[in-house]
Amino acid sequence: MPDPKFMKPWHGVPREEINWNPTVIEDACIGCGTCVTGCSRLVYRFDYERKKSVVVDPLNCMVGCTTCANTCPTHAIRFPPLSTVFALEAKPEVRHAIEDDLIARHDQLAWSSQMPHPDRMVELRVDHIYRQTPDILVVRLAPVTSGECFCEFAPGQYVEVWIPGSPYLSRAYSIANTPRDDGSIELHIHQVEGGRLSDWAFKRMKEGDLVQVRGPLGHFTMRSPLDRPLLFVAGGTGFAPVKALIEQQLKLMPQREMQLFWGMRDMNDCYAVGLIVAWAHQHPNLHIMLAAERGLDAFRIPHVVMVVEGNVADALRQSPLPLAGHDAYVAGPPGMIPFVVDALQEVGITAEHVVIDSFGLE
Secondary structure: OOOHHHOOOEOOEOHHHOOOOOEEOOOOOOOOOHHHHHOOOOOEEEEOOOOEEEEOOHHHOOOOOOHHHHHOOOOOEEOOOOHHHHHHHOOHHHHHHHHHHHHHOHHHHOOOOOOOOOOEEEEEEEEEEEEEEOOEEEEEEEEOOOOOOOOOOOOOOEEEEOOOOOOOOOEEEEOOOOOOOOOOEEEEEEOOOOOHHHHHHHHOOOOOOEEEEEEEEOOOOOOOOOOOOEEEEEEHHHHHHHHHHHHHHHHHOOOOOEEEEEEEEEHHHOOOHHHHHHHHHHOOOEEEEEEEEEOOOOOOOOOOEEEEEOOHHHHHHOOOOOOOOOEEEEEEOOOOHHHHHHHHHHOOOOHHHEEEEEOOOO
């Protein structure tokens, strides 16, 4: 029988609803007993007659733990894919349960040492709110006090934003512009079902609100040799840091050969059509392809921008222009990244030429 102390809900999800436990491949099991004696949760028992490990209490298994499989000398233990756990973590109610637990156990879990940070905390004012689509806000944050701003940062970096007056943890958003003289920054906020910050932003945020912001953070920045062509791949609001990187290049090296692939579920989610069409008209060396799984007839896109049906990984494989020899900068949701990396390898771009910014969960 499962041990009740191991049957507690996992971040609010009943343990019996989670498909996570080992399976022993008997033909490969040599009966060494490492998994049986090494598991403190008594998931296994040992069949002394047959010299085989047996999974007896699978619900005792800690969600996400694969220690027994990692230490099995014959690889005789299998687990469900980690995507099973990632899918749970993507649910707002799970994220909120984790966040609430961190807040409730602050005194127990807080690290007492202070580590110096290269970033800074500033108060910014919500200067303007653009409702680009029903699910996308473009928000401009401006300094409250002259000089108290993010006047110096590398395009591609991000900031952390706190909901005013709430106990919740910060949320990370990429800065979608190059540094400006007025110190303002632009954020792209996607409405996440059940998301705490996005719920505040879409329902209660107003111009003039003051927010605490920390940054700049992150290393999704330009690092390519000047003579190397660039490939930018964005999924959804992963366009934000890519936009900043492209703006940087158009200012510093407008003649540089570049390609942009931007993928979205629905063409109606393409919230910067005017900008990318202007880029394509003004910079013939910047080739742009949009990929949408549906809604391609939502509006007419000038022929200077290519449009394909499907996801962004499909678009990379269908590219009419060669992609080998480019440095790739990829930004988007975690579920998109493996498929894009596979597609890049297929078109001749190896891992050492790929820089990834996989934004987190709301």
